Amino acid sequence: MPAYDQTRARVEDYFDRTATKTWERLTSDAPVSRVRETVRAGRDRMRKLMLSRLPEDLRGARVLDAGCGAGPATIELAERGAQVVAVDISPQLIDIARTRLPKSLERQVVFHAGDMFDPELGQFDAIIAMDSLIYYTADDIGVHLAALEKRTSGPIVFTVAPRTPALMVMWYAGKAFPRSDRSPVMIPHAHPTLAKAAKAAGVRATLRPVDRVTSGFYISEAMEVRG
Template sequence: MTYESTRNTVETYFDRTATKTWERLTSDAPVSGIRATVRAGRERMRQLLRSQLPADLRGARVLDAGCGTGALAFQLAQAGADVVAVDISPKLITIAKQRQPAHLSGTLKLMAGDMFDPGLGHFDHIVAMDSLIYYSAEDIGATLDRVSSRILTNMVFTVAPRTPLLMAMWRIGKLFPRNDRSPMMVPHQMAQIAKSTSGQISDIDRVASGFYISQALEFRP
């Protein structure tokens, strides 16, 4: 699939098929045991990515690329950053706006659209939690190279690691596609990503919580 076709699939899933599921998963509402492990894993990953940026973000401009319902964007704004939070799903942005703490209104901009639109400008830091996991290594590398001139310090992002469990899930999903299933994650090794970009890729850490398995990486132009 091309980058554009994958992006369209992701948009359709989050804006039409799974809006209610993600609204519940990212809330405090009770969820099933499997989804509870995913919720816990996402929280750990959110804190891991946050730890790769300065504790005090006053004066920094930060892009939350693929912000979903806004949890990480809220944390970044709370730390003093001027945050631009973008998601491909207008419905998820609507949920994020409903959840936005009132005192963050002056430091946070939530918007639907292309998370790497050049018109968004330059940033000290970019975070992209689980928003690039559906793309090939070549597409990820091309995206990093396109955005590199607009990053002043670093970008932290996640990919699906190439583990036996994820590879088994990937093969099963490829054999038995289903319209209401999440778009297919593409498992990667860090070396694949590093070879696909002219910037510097380094490993941060991996979070594994039940069915949530995600690898955090750092990109520096």
């Protein structure tokens, strides 16, 4: 498996070179294909699920939206009163998120294009990472969860691609394409493997599965680290 830095560079190149327009449209109200409608619906359900793991009233809380994309969760967190640090690897997606943020919420959000794990981002009361860890190995996820846990007083809620037969077929099919033609390939994970990797990396709190969302081609599982 590629090391974290190599995977991160590939993800950054993919989103800024190929996928920005796709994600801009997918995360808007613009018409999309039936397949992408299922993905949009699935992502909406997953975002709602993840945000339900945080308090409704977030006034006074500092929350990291790790891999914020075009910013839909950032807006909802700020509407609940949170001070949000919205980070994405793609500067172009950060520009879209900044443009979409209502002016009434601007004082509550700081945008940052770069590594969502950068320790310079500081301490947090909660972290959400929706579909931003799906390209990384269990060991890499465990190491970064351990580092984030030391900087977070509350829950860390994130998603992975669950290790299902359908996703494994897509995973192996994706590896058959020439490397230059591939999008970053999701790495499916099972909860026991991730929990073992997290514990080995030094995560003290329990890593729990929350729920799974399946909507057409969108299959994602929410998990959380919570004491």
